[in-house]
Amino acid sequence: MPRKALPRAAAAVRRQTAKFWQLRLYVMDQTPNSTAALASLRKICEQRLKGHYRIRVIDLGKHPQLARGDQILAIPTVVRLLPSPVRTVIGNLADPERVLVGLDLRAAD
């Protein structure tokens, strides 16, 4: 299902997102969930926001003090800083559909 939807939505998204997407992915060391989430996020962004996004990966194992700022509870967590408002998706992003909803990438559909 999502595979079919993707190409159709892509044009619309690109049309309205001349703005830049700034994402943060909070992970903890190299846990399976963390690696899976990063891979999944990269894939989605490449499909939808090619050239208009930046993902910053923050390892809380190395920078625990950063967890507070973005109100991180769960690992992994994706935070969409831009475009505002801030949106949050948690999990290993195994379900791309929910990622699209969570990051508001489907609104264009």
Added chain:
Amino acid sequence: MKKKTNGRQSVSRVTLLPKCPTGIQGLDEITGGGLPRGRPTLVCGGAGCGKTLLATEFLIRGATVFGEPGVLMAFEETEAELKANVASLGFDLAGLVRRKRIVIDYVHLEPGQIQESGEYDLEGLFVRLNHAIDSIGAKRVVLDTLEALFAGLRNEAILRAELRRLFRWLKVKGVTAVITAERGREQLTRHGLEEYVSDCVILLDHRVNDQIATRHLRVVKYRGALHGTNEFPFLIGAEGLSVLPITSLGLDHKVSNERIGTGIPRLDAMLGGRGFFRGSSILLTGTPGTGKTIVAANIAHAACLRGERCLYFSFEESPDQIVRNLQSIGLRLEPFVKSGLLRFHSARPSLYGLERHLATMFQEIDQFGPRVVVVDPITSLMDAGPKFESKAMVTRLVDFLKAQLITSLFVSLTQGGHALQQSEAAMSSLMDAWLLLQDFQGNGERNRVLYVLKARGMAHSNQIREFLISSRGIDLVDAYIGPSGVLTGSARAAQTAREKAEALAGQLEAARRKRELEGTRQALERQISGLRSEYEASAVELRQIDEQVRTQTCLLTTGRTELGRLRQADVEAAAGARNGTVHRRAT
């Protein structure tokens, strides 16, 4: 205090369970020293029953009193809100945060705002908590309220697994944690957190009885330790939370041998001549209009005259009214009120719940430092709560006052028609002395009497005294006790008059008899003197007779001599002849 500490030590020695003192008044006594150290404790209760405050005070006391820094992870209130909330209770949370004694981490979780996709864990929470703990070397942690997670996160299976891990982690970390949770309908907490926290569970409750709300605290569970299982009332006062344990109060207060007067000399006389012991608790009961407040005011007045501070809790009359009314019997309290020796504290009993009253009273007593405290009347205060709670409250008040050697007078109004002893029996056992004021009706009038029902440790009169109130004050008069019962008022006066008349009649009679006897005596005396003169006359006669006889004898002798001289020759011749004869006879 010493004894309590010993008791605490012995408890922990038996159980070998280290405790973490909360510093919350009374809670440490109930739990035998505090919460289990290094383990999580669950505090659950409905909305507005003081969970957050208990948890926050635990942290603040830890940081300020016990030198244990703490982390407060708040899910419901922001840092600024928390600081403001406890500031009204006199806690400087902001200062503690500034000095790095406490870290507040506000976890914002907007329900429905987080999209979930796939598996996750709560490592972020762990990281935050761990970082906060390590940043100040925290020993105490508060999670308030963890259940907010259930609203924010949808995957309950993950959440529950993570919570289990969290509590295990807290134990490994060795911090003493307090976790608050909302009260559930059929279980202790709405989301069954008690399943994970099994060491210590404290239940808070806010109930309304007869329109008066009272907070209660109960230690539902305390693994491996003895604890008070009762429900204890607690209150949120100006100095934070205070649980008021009744059972934990010791009976080890010091006593004084000093005696203090009541301001009523005859009453002092009834109490072995010297009044009450200092620090004793006195119950003054009486039916309406028997002069209870007057006796109370006299005791207060006497204290002020001794230069002692007196605190007068009045629950029915305003201070001005009391001062005015007592002026009419010549008792001037106003100067003492002005000089600050006497302080009134007036409040309607229904103004707030019992605990609040008690807390206010404790506070007033602490601030003012009185030597004598009057509670007038304790009964109307007792109406402010259920019966057993009221008694518990009086117990606490009595103990509190005794521990500080404050003499206390509790005025108790007995409802008309009740047996006096019965209605006050519950309270009287707490009291050292019991004065009873009673009405006597008869002869178309009401009269007041006073007697000492008990006075521990001192000789006291068993007599009923009539209690007279005049513009000059109180006077106690011996009541007349006769065959027809106790006579008071005009009956007593009549009896006294009758006795006086009888006494007078007796006196007159005696005088008359005395006069009679005097007469008889005089008559007898006269007779005696008559007899004496007769006796003396006969004595004279006797002497005359003697004289006469002696004269006659003398005369007779003289006459014979004269005769002999006249018969001289004859005599000589006769003598010669007699001599010759004699010579002859001699030779």
